[in-house]
Amino acid sequence: MIAALRAALVAGAAMISSIAAADPSVTILDFKDLDGWERDDHTAALRVFQNTCPDLDAPDWRAVCAAAPTFGSAKKFFELLFRPVLIEDGAEAKFTGYFEPELNGSRIPTARYRFPVYAKPPEVGLGQRWLSRAEIETTGALVGRGLEIAWVDDSVELFFLQIQGSGRIRLPDGSAIRVGYGGANGHPYRSIGAELVRRGTYQAHQVSAQVIQNWVKRNPAEGAELLRHNPSYVFFRRVDQVPAELGPLGAMNRSITTLRSVAVDPAYTPLGAPVWVEKDGAGPIRRLMIAQDTGSAIKGAQRADIFFGTGDAAGRLAGQLRDPGRMLVLLPIQRAYSLLPEAVL
Incomplete structure (x- = not known):
C-alpha cells in the first residue's frame, strides 16, 4: 500500500498545473509553522475534503484520497x-466572506410576494449582451412568459441574490426552493455601493449591504433607480438535486460547508485542495478549509473568500470581513516539492 501510494504521488507530481503569475514565490513550510494547527478540528476538515475527493483526477490526488479512510487520525x-x-x-x-442569501417567497405572486425570480429566456446566449437591468424592468420583457421560478418580497434582497449567484427561497409553508446561477444578460x-459613495451619500467605510438595503427602503423611487445603475442582470435555475438543508453548490458542483469551504483563485490553488487559513483582524481564524469554490473577484495567490453559511446572520458576518493574514495550500508531497526552483532542490 505504501509503495503503491508513493509511486502514485511521484507520477502525479509531473502533472502540476501552471501557476498563472510571473515568477511567484513558493515556500514549503512545516506543520509546526502553522499558527493554531494543533488546535483545529482536523476530522471536520477531512470530512469536507472527502466530499470533493472523488472529483480529483490526477494520480497523486487519487492516491491520497484513497488513503484517507485507512488513517485512524485525520491530523496524521x-x-x-x-x-x-x-x-x-x-x-x-x-x-473576505460570502454567504447564501435566504429570501422569503412564494410559488405564486401575491400582494406581498411581487418581485419575480426569473429563469434565463431562451434567446439569451452565453456571453451575449441582451437587455440591461433597466430595460428588463421597465419594458416588461420577461413578464408573462412562464419564466418565473418564484416571487419574493424584497427587491433589494433579490438584487443581492443576483450578486451572490445562489440562494434559498423560504416558502410560507416552511419548505424551501434552492436556486443557482442560470446565466446573465x-x-x-457596476457597484451600487461605489455609486452611493460617488454621489456623496456615504463614505466608503460606511457602505454595507444592510446600509444599501435600508437606504433603498427609505427612498423607494430613488432606490429603484440606484439598483438600475448596475446594468447586469442574473437569471436563475432551480437546484433540486441539493437538499435545502445542505450548503449550496460550489465550483466543484458539490455542496459547500460553513467555515470549512473557501473560494480561491484556481490559477494558484487547485480546486479540492486543503487550505490553511490564518485570518487576522477582528475575530481571527485559524482553520483548515477546503478550496471548493471560485469567484470573479477572487484573483491572486493570497486572495480567499470564506463561506459563512446561509441567511441574514451569515450575511452580516460575511459582509464585515476584509482582513489580512496568510493562506497556505496543502499539496501532496511530491507535487509540493516540484514547485520549487531547481536551485532550491
Whole structure:
C-alpha cells in the first residue's frame, strides 16, 4: 500500500498545473509553522475534503484520497501525506466572506410576494449582451412568459441574490426552493455601493449591504433607480438535486460547508485542495478549509473568500470581513516539492 501510494504521488507530481503569475514565490513550510494547527478540528476538515475527493483526477490526488479512510487520525493523514505551501504573487493577503442569501417567497405572486425570480429566456446566449437591468424592468420583457421560478418580497434582497449567484427561497409553508446561477444578460457589473459613495451619500467605510438595503427602503423611487445603475442582470435555475438543508453548490458542483469551504483563485490553488487559513483582524481564524469554490473577484495567490453559511446572520458576518493574514495550500508531497526552483532542490 505504501509503495503503491508513493509511486502514485511521484507520477502525479509531473502533472502540476501552471501557476498563472510571473515568477511567484513558493515556500514549503512545516506543520509546526502553522499558527493554531494543533488546535483545529482536523476530522471536520477531512470530512469536507472527502466530499470533493472523488472529483480529483490526477494520480497523486487519487492516491491520497484513497488513503484517507485507512488513517485512524485525520491530523496524521494531513501531516504525513501533504506539505504546507506558501504561494505569494507580491500582493498582500486579503480575506473576505460570502454567504447564501435566504429570501422569503412564494410559488405564486401575491400582494406581498411581487418581485419575480426569473429563469434565463431562451434567446439569451452565453456571453451575449441582451437587455440591461433597466430595460428588463421597465419594458416588461420577461413578464408573462412562464419564466418565473418564484416571487419574493424584497427587491433589494433579490438584487443581492443576483450578486451572490445562489440562494434559498423560504416558502410560507416552511419548505424551501434552492436556486443557482442560470446565466446573465452580458452587461458588466457596476457597484451600487461605489455609486452611493460617488454621489456623496456615504463614505466608503460606511457602505454595507444592510446600509444599501435600508437606504433603498427609505427612498423607494430613488432606490429603484440606484439598483438600475448596475446594468447586469442574473437569471436563475432551480437546484433540486441539493437538499435545502445542505450548503449550496460550489465550483466543484458539490455542496459547500460553513467555515470549512473557501473560494480561491484556481490559477494558484487547485480546486479540492486543503487550505490553511490564518485570518487576522477582528475575530481571527485559524482553520483548515477546503478550496471548493471560485469567484470573479477572487484573483491572486493570497486572495480567499470564506463561506459563512446561509441567511441574514451569515450575511452580516460575511459582509464585515476584509482582513489580512496568510493562506497556505496543502499539496501532496511530491507535487509540493516540484514547485520549487531547481536551485532550491
